[in-house]
Amino acid sequence: MAAPHETVLLHEAVDALVSSPAGLYVDGTFGRGGHSREILSRLDEKGHLFACDKDEEAEREALKLAAHDKRFTFARDSFAALPELLKARGLGEVDGILLDLGVSSPQLDQAERGFSFQQDGPLDMRMDRSRGESAADWIASASEQEIVDVLRDYGEERYAKRIAGAIVKAREESPLTRTAQLAAIVRDAHPRWEKHKHPATRAFQAIRIRVNRELDDLADLLSLALSVLSVGGRLVVISFHSLEDRLVKRHFRDMSRGPQLPRNLPVRDAESGAQMRLIGKAMRASDSEVSDNPRSRSAIMRCAEKLA
Structure with a gap:
């Protein structure tokens, strides 16, 4: 029997993501809906959550949620197609994007x-x-x-x-x-x-x-995130192995630095060309979470915010 899916860094990720209860947010990896339900609990009647996932079982779970909450819409597709998915639904710039990468517990536990x-x-x-x-x-x-x-x-x-x-x-x-x-x-x-x-x-x-195409999809999303995020919007990514985290870490570093200029050049922060700022340090699951859910041991979360 498959073990129940336990959402990793649930509150930490949603705390980092949601800045306004009336905002528009994206859960790019719906899975079994743990993060999505927590995001919806933080939104008021004006807020909206759009989610996507490639998995057919994720779609079945998402459609149940959509039937009971008009603030939620879903598409079965890759987050790499986010601009097209949002445009097709008449949704504009978003206030935050969450990615919980890798394979889920139900996928691992189902032999078929x-x-x-x-x-x-x-x-x-x-x-x-x-x-x-x-x-x-x-x-x-x-x-x-x-x-x-x-x-x-x-x-x-x-x-x-x-x-x-x-x-x-x-x-x-x-x-x-x-x-x-x-x-x-x-x-x-x-x-x-x-x-x-x-x-x-x-x-x-x-x-x-x-x-x-997991790393290709991630690279595509990182390259297009700024085009769909509003100013002040956040990108929160939970990775589970070094290849994913390396892509995210380098991208956030490059976006927060801007073009590399000669040292000691008198440039103000506003003129640096930085397009994002890092929010906090990389975060890992707590000892108590790892004890309850050993699969969270390798999780690492990073967050960055779009600048004007």
Whole structure:
């Protein structure tokens, strides 16, 4: 039985996001609605929340919420399409955008979704099963070098070449269609197991990121966020691994610095060209939250605000 989804950094994220009860906000990763419901609890009758998610089960949950709260609308799509999604609904600049990245507990816990190396299921891994190629499709067609690149770049896997070779050899003997097959191949090919970590962890993360364009979507959202945020609007991002957080950290740093000018040049803050300002320091889940929800251990939240 799947464990209930526990929303990570629930109050901390919404505290950072919501500045006006009459504002327009976006939850770019609805999931099972934890953050969305908390945001709605902070809004008055003039406030509005728009949410999106690729996942069909997230859509079912969101439509239930929309049926009971006219301040809430939803679209099944990627947050990377946010400008088009807002325009299609007649919504203008927003006062805040929240992203809770990565895979949710229900997705991990349902074997039929194919995200987990701990349960046998179809090798799918798509957050939106209505479009795109599955993990099995990609593994069947990718070149050995492409598999190496994905394992190394998206999984930071030291033994990417060795594991990719084992995958290619195995698929020549029979199609790889089950998570248990892939997990066993990676396990057997991996020469050095990390303590308390399954040897297939990095490989499954890497393939999932590739199949769902997770880092591409994040990069797209970061590049377009200023175009949809109002002045003073905030972008709050919760990341769960170093690749995501590195993208967010660098983007926020660059946007808050503006163009790099020669040192000691007499420039006032208003003339610096900075487009965002950092709000607080990076935040992690408290000890009590980690104790209640071990999956929150790797979460890190960053927030930045659009400047005039």
